[in-house]
Amino acid sequence: MNIAFSPCPNDTFVFHAWAHGLIQDAPELDVTYADIDITNNWAAKSKGPEVMKISYAALPWVLSEYKLLPCGGALGRGCGPLVLTNSLEGDKASPASLAGKRIAVPSERSTAYLLFRLWAAEHIPGGAGEIVVMPFHEIMPAVRDGSIDAGLVIHEARFTYPSYGLSMLVDLGSWWESNTGLPIPLGAIIAKRSMDTDAITDWIRSSVRYAWAHPEESKNYIMMHAQELSPDVAQAHIDLYVNEFTADLGDDGYAAITALLGRAAEEGLVPAFDLSLLR
Structure with a gap:
């Protein structure tokens, strides 16, 4: 079976067992490691x-072909994206x-x-200027070096941005949670609707449970793909992004996804779609 996920520690932690043939009756995986863009x-x-x-923001474009699986992804609290600037600590930029x-x-x-677009509509008069798409690991150096005025960062950047001399302007996860009371939907696992999605869900859940039960077994695999992260940062990444919602989205998880995409569709930021396709 062909699968694509990022080389980030949370994904390699979740899929280690399946990728290494440790899940009973699961097919062999042909893994492609790819940036989320x-x-x-x-x-x-x-x-x-x-x-x-x-x-999750890409779901409205793909739900006719792919089904959202209720496990394996990244959704939680205190784990949202950050907007960073190269302002000094005593001279932080304002949203305006x-x-x-x-x-x-x-x-x-x-x-x-x-999330940035929803936040910016309320906080940046006239809106932002040019939006530049970059691989996430290039964003902080670009902000530090001044080629970009601000950067929207994800993943382990939550832990490493001070080492680049950057300041956090806003934690969009905290903004979303205070605004809605719901967790933050970040990364989704999808499978083609022509596949046996129930079986795939079972294999992913088994891989998650194996990872939790045998955390030492995946460490070499994780660090091999960890893009020069230290073991401590890689573990902090896993601790933050692999949680109860990774095993099962549950009612709170689906409520968060519906709230995010429903609001985005109402504001014309994503195509209108049938929300019932999320389940």
């Missing part, structure tokens, strides 16, 4: 692998100062960018 575009063109990790500025984002169809 790549998988978002693959899914939209229906040209991607049978199973993929994409942004982003008007007309160049802002780097990890994907035009990322949940991070969707």
